[in-house]
Amino acid sequence: MTVSSSAPPSPAWLLLFAAWIVAATATLSALFLGEVVGLPICPMCWYQRIVMFPLAVILPFGLFPDLDVRVIRQGLVLAAIGLLLALYHQGIVVGLIPEAIGPCRQGIPCAETVIRWFGFVTIPVLSIVAFATLVALLAAAHFRSHR
Amino acid sequence: MxxxxxxxxxxxxxxxxxxxxxxxxxxxxxDPEGPPPVAHAEALVRMHSPAFGHPNAKVTIVEFIDPACGTCATFYPAVKRMLADEPQNLRLVLRYAPFHPGVDQVIALIEAARRQGQMWPALEALLETQERWTPNHRPNVEEARRVLAGIGLDMERLRADAADPAIAALIAQDAADARLLGVDKTPEFFVNGRPLPSFGLKQLATLVGEELARR
Missing domain, CATH: 1.20.5 (Single alpha-helices involved in coiled-coils or other helix-helix interfaces)
Known part of the structure; x- marks a missing residue:
């Protein structure tokens, strides 16, 4: 199924577009907190960045020149990996998973909370929300495009 | 759309x-007044701290330095130039921030060189050759000692002095003061007790200029 770029966008295209908005917002936010505000970046955050940043770059390739359903699948895999990493990270924060000695050097433990908005919004929580939204949007785009 | x-x-x-x-x-x-002085100002300069420049200088720069820190090595020549430009008004007090694991042994060598009157040449030689003795951010004392052998030190005496517990105590005091003052990255500067508003050579020069213009 292809959609000419002059025609009004299809539902699948709009879902993929929404996913890109989420990925781009998350990418810029992570860069803002790390590079502008100067928050320390723990290893778990880097692992999640590894899958979030490419989403912001590759998803538009599925939008232009026409909807490319293969990109939806690729994005879904990255987002699913990110969601697992974010859940694991939150597990460390709440103490469900003991922090391994290996990954957290340079005095930046992954369990440390550097931001807490409204009492419960932490960076790992934001990450879970972003990746879960991405999985939902991309899965919806996948099924829409395969009907 | x-x-x-x-x-x-x-x-x-x-x-x-x-x-x-x-x-x-x-x-x-x-803020015309700039950043306020740091708390615990008494921890900024200790009797044992090496100083460079005029003893009664109007402006004292306290620098916390980790000899294995790349940015410290990059900043050092610029700080030295600043001192050379204002020999009567500027003084540099050096404090050690032994943040790289194992760098305390290299600092001990610098302090041992001080007992031979060669502290600044030793520090400068080590900063210049940093990549040689700090591969992958891991200080190598043997390699650092080889660097210092090249500047004409009595190496037997250096080895004995570096093991002096008084030097270890001095380094521990500096590390404790760094913690107390909230120094967690290097180089960190205090100009007449005032911290930099944000990190950078320009900010340091501005703060020094402000303090020089005072009184």
Whole structure:
């Protein structure tokens, strides 16, 4: 199924577009907190960045020149990996998973909370929300495009 | 709306939001007085701290330095130039921040060289050859000792002095003062007790200029 770029966008295209908005917002936010505000970046955050940043770059390739359903699948895999990493990270924060000695050097433990908005919004929580939204949007785009 | 227009609009909006947030975050409020002096000012300079420049200088720069820190090595020549430009008014007090594991042994060598009157040449030689004795951020004492052998030190005496517990105590005191003053990265500067508003050579020069203009 292809959609000419002059025609009004299809539902699948709009879902993929929404996913890109989420990925781009998350990418810029992570860069803002790390590079502008100067928050320390723990290893778990880097692992999640590894899958979030490419989403912001590759998803538009599925939008232009026409909807490319293969990109939806690729994005879904990255987002699913990110969601697992974010859940694991939150597990460390709440103490469900003991922090391994290996990954957290340079005095930046992954369990440390550097931001807490409204009492419960932490960076790992934001990450879970972003990746879960991405999985939902991309899965919806996948099924829409395969009907 | 056409898909391309939608995408371009969203992209522009995201970058605009990022730029605005960055501007708001980095905008420093105009404060003619500059940053206030740091708490625990008594921990800034100790009797044992090596100093360079005029003893009664108007402006004292306290620098916390980790000899294995790359940025410290990069900054050092510029700081030295600043001192050379104002020999009567500027003084540099050096404090050690042994943040790299194992660097305390290299600092002990510098302090041992001080007992031979060669502290500054030793420090400068080590900063210049940092990549040689700190491969992958891991200080190598043997390699550092080889560097110091090249500047004409009595190496037997250096080895014995470096093991002196008094030197270990001095390094421990500096590390404790760094913690007390909230120094967690290097190089960290205090100009007449005032910390830099933000990190950078320009900020250091500005603060020094402000203090020189006082009184």
């Amino acid at each position: 056409k898909p391309k227009t939608l995408f371009a609009g969203a992209l522009a909006l995201l970058f605009f939001a990022f730029a605005v947030a960055t501007l708001i975050q980095t905008a420093t409020p105009k």
